[in-house]
Amino acid sequence: MGHNVNEYELIPQTIRPSAEAKEAKEIHFERTTTVSEDEVQLHKRLNKNQLTAYDVIINRVFSNKAGAFFIDSPGGTEKTFLYRALLATVRSMGYIALATATSGVAASILSGGRTAHSRFKIPIDIDENVSCISKQSALASLIRDAKLIVWDEASMANKRMLEVFDLLLKDLMDTNVLFGGKVVVFGADFRQALPVVRNGKKEDFINQSLLYSSIWAKLEKIQLSENMRAKTDHAFCDFLLRIGNGQERLNATNNIEVPNSLIVPFTAERESLDKLFTVTYPYLNSSGYEASCTDSRVILTTKNNCADEINDMLIDQFPGKARIFVGIDETIESDNQSQFEDLLHTLYPAGDDKSNTWKSQKEKESKTNAFRKQRQA
Numbered sequence: 001m002g003h004n005v006n007e008y009e010l011i012p013q014t015i016r017p018s019a020e021a022k023e024a025k026e027i028h029f030e031r032t033t034t035v036s037e038d039e040v041q042l043h044k045r046l047n048k049n050q051l052t053a054y055d056v057i058i059n060r061v062f063s064n065k066a067g068a069f070f071i072d073s074p075g076g077t078e079k080t081f082l083y084r085a086l087l088a089t090v091r092s093m094g095y096i097a098l099a100t101a102t103s104g105v106a107a108s109i110l111s112g113g114r115t116a117h118s119r120f121k122i123p124i125d126i127d128e129n130v131s132c133i134s135k136q137s138a139l140a141s142l143i144r145d146a147k148l149i150v151w152d153e154a155s156m157a158n159k160r161m162l163e164v165f166d167l168l169l170k171d172l173m174d175t176n177v178l179f180g181g182k183v184v185v186f187g188a189d190f191r192q193a194l195p196v197v198r199n200g201k202k203e204d205f206i207n208q209s210l211l212y213s214s215i216w217a218k219l220e221k222i223q224l225s226e227n228m229r230a231k232t233d234h235a236f237c238d239f240l241l242r243i244g245n246g247q248e249r250l251n252a253t254n255n256i257e258v259p260n261s262l263i264v265p266f267t268a269e270r271e272s273l274d275k276l277f278t279v280t281y282p283y284l285n286s287s288g289y290e291a292s293c294t295d296s297r298v299i300l301t302t303k304n305n306c307a308d309e310i311n312d313m314l315i316d317q318f319p320g321k322a323r324i325f326v327g328i329d330e331t332i333e334s335d336n337q338s339q340f341e342d343l344l345h346t347l348y349p350a351g352d353d354k355s356n357t358w359k360s361q362k363e364k365e366s367k368t369n370a371f372r373k374q375r376q377a
Contacts, residue, residue, distance in 0.1 A: 027142050030096055033112055039088035050082045053222045058089055061147050061183045068178050070219040071187040074244055076227035079187045080109060083150050087111060090148045101152035116151055120168060126160050132168050140172050148183050155188035158195045159213035166215060178218050191244030284317050
């Protein structure tokens with residue numbers, strides 16, 4: 001699957017850390033992680049649903065009893081906030097809590113988060129007799145010492161992956177109790193993404209999900225239902241839940257009709273986009289515009305190039321003067337320039353305006369020469 005960054009030899013072998021060194025560093029982080037006072041207080045900001053789940057799970061953790069939970073959390077119910085509170089509470093007491101997720105994106109928003117594949121050494125292609133971790137390894141010791149394990153986006157994991165995880169914990173803990181008697185919290189929304197099955201159909205995705213594993217019936221189910229992102233718009237929250245639960249009424253063509261109040265009618269491309277911009281960012285052109293007005297607003301697109309075009313249009317409407325920061329596409333060592341020039345041309349920092357190209361070769365040479373002189377000085 002894909003390529004490894006080490007294949008390109010961007011980092012010299014002499015300074016590239018070994019797999020053992022990387023693992024030792026990760027284990028050290030888990031054993032020495034600190035928690036801020038703000039994180040310790042997160043549980044005080046949980047809503048009623050979240051607090052009920054928090055109390056049940058934390059009670060199980062500190063009573064040294066086994067617990068395997070599944071948190072059913074439709075979009076907007078802020079299960080991640082609940083995870084953060086759980087992780088912070090356990091870690092603040094000096095115990096180990098492991099934060100994992102099926103996808104890298106979900107793992108990245110958890111403190112100390114890692115993909116489950118990486119943390120538990122579960123291969124992408126799972127054999128029947130897979131052995132993930134040596135019982136004598138430092139990682140095995142870390143997992144045995146963990147008081148709590150959180151696994152987000154479990155709906156995206158193949159059921160075999162979760163079953164291997166169960167076998168791993170049973171092996172490490174020398175017991176046949178589910179998940180080795182650990183307190184494990186899975187969370188997901190089956191209304192969203194399911195496991196990927198190559199060339200599969202809908203029934204294949206469902207059959208490979210946690211729902212069709214023998215583990216599913218053994219999990220304690222906890223439901224989060226209060227949509228915190230749109231809590232002032234109950235009609236919209238109910239509409240989303242009906243769609244996710246398959247309860248929304250279909251029209252004559254077997255499709256779900258989106259309410260007119262949620263639609264920007266299409267006339268011409270630029271005219272319709274301008275209407276969308278006005279609805280999404282109504283204060284963009286006003287004299288009292290503040291950047292904070294856009295923090296909770298976003299326009300989603302199906303492709304990156306569409307996002308780039310929309311960004312360019314919106315940036316043109318921003319009040320104030322544009323400030324341009326010039327980047328030099330040269331390596332520090334001129335001998336390496338030919339090797340990395342094409343690569344440097346493909347890199348754009350997040351939020352960078354890709355349309356802001358050099359006006360002329362002469363301008364580029366002028367800026368480059370100035371950069372060289374500054375570097376030499």
